[in-house]
Amino acid sequence: xxxxxxxxxxxxxxxxxxxxxxxxxxxxxxxxxxxxxxxxxxxxxxxxxxxxxxxxxxxxxxxxxxxxxxxxxxxxxxxxxxxxxxxxxxxxxxxxxxxxxxxxxxxxxxxxxxxxxxxxxxxxxxxxxxxxxxxxxxxxxxxxxxxxxxxxxxxxxxxxxxxxxxxxxxxxxxxxxxxxxxxxxxxxxxxxxxxxxxxxxxxxxxxxxxxxxxxxxxxxxxxxxxxxxxxxxxxxxxxxxxxxxxxxxxxxxxxxxxxxxxxxxxxxxxxxxxxxxxxxxxxxxxxxxxxxxxxxxxxxxxxxxxxxxxxxxxxxxxxxxxxxxxxxxxxxxxxxxxxxxxxxxxxxxxxxxxxxxxxxxxxxxxxxxxxxxxxxxxxxxxxxxxxxxxx
Numbered sequence: 179x180x181x182x183x184x185x186x187x188x189x190x191x192x193x194x195x196x197x198x199x200x201x202x203x204x205x206x207x208x209x210x211x212x213x214x215x216x217x218x219x220x221x222x223x224x225x226x227x228x229x230x231x232x233x234x235x236x237x238x239x240x241x242x243x244x245x246x247x248x249x250x251x252x253x254x255x256x257x258x259x260x261x262x263x264x265x266x267x268x269x270x271x272x273x274x275x276x277x278x279x280x281x282x283x284x285x286x287x288x289x290x291x292x293x294x295x296x297x298x299x300x301x302x303x304x305x306x307x308x309x310x311x312x313x314x315x316x317x318x319x320x321x322x323x324x325x326x327x328x329x330x331x332x333x334x335x336x337x338x339x340x341x342x343x344x345x346x347x348x349x350x351x352x353x354x355x356x357x358x359x360x361x362x363x364x365x366x367x368x369x370x371x372x373x374x375x376x377x378x379x380x381x382x383x384x385x386x387x388x389x390x391x392x393x394x395x396x397x398x399x400x401x402x403x404x405x406x407x408x409x410x411x412x413x414x415x416x417x418x419x420x421x422x423x424x425x426x427x428x429x430x431x432x433x434x435x436x437x438x439x440x441x442x443x444x445x446x447x448x449x450x451x452x453x454x455x456x457x458x459x460x461x462x463x464x465x466x467x468x469x470x471x472x473x474x475x476x477x478x479x480x481x482x483x484x485x486x487x488x489x490x491x492x493x494x495x496x497x498x499x500x501x502x503x504x505x506x507x508x509x510x511x512x513x514x515x516x517x518x519x520x521x522x523x524x525x526x527x528x529x530x531x532x533x534x535x536x537x538x539x540x541x542x543x544x545x546x547x548x549x550x551x552x553x554x555x556x557x558x559x560x561x562x563x564x565x566x567x568x569x
Contacts, residue, residue, distance in 0.1 A: 181371070181372045181373070182372070182373045182374075182375070182549070183211065183372055183373070183374045183375070183549040183551065184366075184374070184375045184376070184547065184548055184549050185209045185210055185211040185374065185375075185376050185548050185549065185551075186203070186208040186209045186210065186376065186377050186378070186543070186545055186546055186548060187203055187208055187209075187210045187211075187376060187377065187378050187379075187380060187534075187538075187543075188210070188211050188213070188366060188367060188374055188376035188378070188379045188380070189210060189211070189212040189213065189379075189380045189382060190212075190213045190214075190355065190367070190379070190380070190381050190382065190383050190386075190390060191212075191213075191214065191221075191381060191382040191383030191384060191386060191387070192212055192213075192214030192217075192218040192219065192349065192557055193218075193219055193221050193222060193223040193382065193383070193384055194219065194223045194334070194337060194338065194341065194521075194524055194527050195382045195384075195508075195519075195520075195521040195527045195530045195531075196212055196214075196380070196382035196383070197212070197218065197219075197338065197341035197342065197344075197345065198266070198341060198527040198528065198530070198531050199380065199382065199527075199530065199531045199534055200212045200341075200344075200345050200348060201266050201341055201344040201345065202265060202266065202531045202535065203535075204344065204345075204346070204348070205265070205266070206535070206545070207545040208538075208545045209348075209545065209546070209547075209548030210345075210348045211348055211350055211374060211376070211551060212345060212348055212349050212350065213350045213352045213355065213367070213369055213374075214349065214350070214351060214352070214557035215351075215352055215353060215355070215386070215557075216557070216560075217557060217558045217559060217560035217561075218338050218342050218349070218557050218558070218559050218560060219334065219335070219337075219338035219559065219560040220560030221383070221384045221385060221386065222384045222385070222492065222493075222494060222495065222524075223334055223338060223524070223560070224334050224335060224338065224560045224561075224562060224563055225408070225490060225492045225563055226334055226524045227331070227433065227435040227447055227449055228274060228331050228332045228333060228334045228337075228435055228437075228524070229278055229329060229330075229331050229420075229433075229435060229524070229525070230252055230253050230256045230329055230330040230331070230332060230524070230525045231249050231252065231253075231278075231329055231523065231525045232249060232250055232252065232253045232327060232328055232329045233249045233250050249506075249523070249525055249526060252525040252526065252528065252529070253328055253329050253330050253525075255528050256268075256330055256332070256525070256528070257330060260273060260330070260332070265528065266341075266344065267344075268337070268340055268341075270336070270340050271332055271333065271336050271337045271340045272332070272333035272336040272438075273330060273331070273332060273333070274331040274332060274333050274418075274420065274435070274436065274437070274438075275330070275331040275418070275420040275436075276330060277326045277327060277328065277329065277330075277420070278327045278329040278330070278331055278420050278421065278422070279306075279312055279324050279325060279326055279327060279420060279421035279422070280303065280324070280325040280327060280421070280422050280424060281312075281315065281322060281323075281324050281325075281421040281422065281423045281424065282322045282323040282324070282423075282424050283322045283423060283424075283431075283476050284321045284322040284323075303325045303326070303327055304325065304326045305323065305324065305325050305326075306324050306325070306326045307324075310326070311324055312324070312417075312418065312419050312420065312421060313417040313418050313419070314416070314417040314418065314419035314477065314480075315419070315421075315477075317477075317479045319478065319479050320479075324421070331420045331435055333437065333438070334524070334562075335559070335560070335561075335562045338559060338560065339559060342559060347551045347552050347554070348551060349554075349556050349557055350369065350551070350554045350555065350556070350557070351554075351555040351556055351557040351558075352369045352370045353370055354368075354369070354370050354371075355367055355368070355369055355390065355393065356368040356393065357393070357394050357395070358373055358374070358375065363514065363515075364379070364394070364514060364515055364516055365515065366379065367379060376515070377515065377543050377546065378515050378516075378517060378537075378538060378541075378543055379515055379516050379517065380517045380518075380519070380534055381516070381517070381518045381519070382519055382520075382521075382530070384495045384520065385401070385403065385493050385495040387401055387495065387518060387520065388401045388495075391518065394516070396513065396516070398511070398513075399497050399498065399509075399511040399518055400497070400498040401495055401496070401497065401498060401520075402495075402496050402497070402498040402499060403493040403494065403495055403496075404493070404494040404495075404496060404504070405458045405491065405492070405493050405494075406449060406453040406454065406457070406458065406491070406492045406493075406494065407453050407457040407458045407460065407465050407489055407490075407491055407492075408447060408448060408449050408453045408489065408490045408491075408492055409447075409448040409452065409453065409465060409466065409469040409487065409488075409489050409490075410445055410446065410447055410448070410487065410488045410489070410490060410563070410564055410567055410568055411445070411446040411448065411469070411473070411485050411486070411487050412439060412443055412444070412445045412446070412485065412486050412564065412568040413443065413482070413484045413485030413486060414443055414484060415480060415481045415482070415484065415485065416436070416443070416444045416445075416446055416480075416485065417436075417444065418436040418444060419434045419435075419436055419446065420434065420435050420436060421433070421434055422450065423450070423476060425451070427451065429450060429451045429454070430450035430451060431450060431451055431452070431472070431476075432448050432449070432450040432451070432452045432469075432472055432476075433448070433449045433450035434446055434447070434448055435447050437562065437564055439564060439565070439568070440565060445564040445568060447564070448469055448473075452468065452469060452472060458491075462488075462489045465489050466487045466488075466489060469487065470482065470487065486568055488567040488568050490563055490567060494522075495520055496509070496520050496522050497509040497511070497520055497522075504522070505520075505522045507522070507526065507529055508520070508521045508522055508526040508527075508529040508530035508532075508533055509522060509530075509533075510530065510533040510534060510537065512537060517534060517537060519533065519534070
């Protein structure tokens with residue numbers, strides 16, 4: 179006989195969204211089981227830049243958009259969690275920077291964009307100078323303008339580690355996931371032969387949601403992928419920088435975050451327009467060459483002779499939207515016991531959790547009995563991508 183388990187909520191997908199939801203459910207005394215087929219955080223989570231956006235980069239033309247308003251409260255919620263006073267106790271998660279920055283390199287177009295962005299954000303942006311500048315920009319040759327955003331940058335590997343600690347015995351490593359039905363109704367999942375029954379099943383597996391839905395014989399909701407070609411740089415001359423570098427367009431020219439390597443050196447992780455359409459079309463060598471030219475142009479005083487480079491292709495998974503438009507909020511669709519969602523962005527993990535909890539409350543789903551889950555095989559933690567690519 180296969181092992182039979184029961185739980186209140188069965189979550190599939192061990193990225194930050196699934197782990198955050200799992201921890202919030204525990205706070206409300208729900209029993210949970212979170213299933214991960216690879217490593218915790220190993221999909222989009224550890225490939226993110228760790229920015230807890232507050233919406234500034236969506237207001238670069240001077241108008242607050244739906245996206246900027248929807249995400250405006252996220253830095254405050256995350257900040258409370260990080261200091262142990264919020265909905266989760268995330269003390270111990272490494273805060274890489276208590277601010278992210280808008281950086282204009284000095285061009286007229288860039289300065290105008292910075293100005294309108296600062297006006298649109300209604301006090302959420304403050305100009306900084308001199309010793310207040312990020313370390314990488316504190317150079318006599320820097321002539322641009324820099325605005326401090328009330329946004330955070332977290333070390334995602336330490337975040338995943340802390341959320342895994344909060345999960346206790348609720349994590350289950352699995353390779354094969356199949357539907358478990360009774361009288362034609364989905365009542366749970368068969369996980370590596372174990373029958374797991376649940377009051378609700380939540381798919382939060384990012385790009386993996388598409389395969390899971392196909393395995394369940396369900397074609398809605400559909401998924402869209404937003405491809406990126408990120409660039410990593412590592413070298414002894416690199417100093418911490420957490421900033422959107424602005425140009426004339428509606429997107430940051432480059433977005434830089436800085437991450438600690440185990441050897442004590444800093445790693446720059448570069449996204450923004452550099453990583454989008456044209457960057458996706460380039461091969462690795464071309465993308466590195468363009469990134470080197472951008473950094474040399476924007477920071478000409480920086481010695482790049484000992485910097486090592488690599489690239490990383492990332493697919494951001496989102497619910498399908500007309501014209502591949504980026505969703506403003508986290509997304510959740512419901513079909514009976516099945517809830518399918520995407521946070522759409524790291525910062526919106528709390529919003530995703532809110533939506534699931536609201537659905538449970540509306541349907542009268544309350545904590546019930548659950549099977550003992552001690553001794554189940556536990557999925558490993560993902561390694562930081564920079565340790566894989568630039569050891």
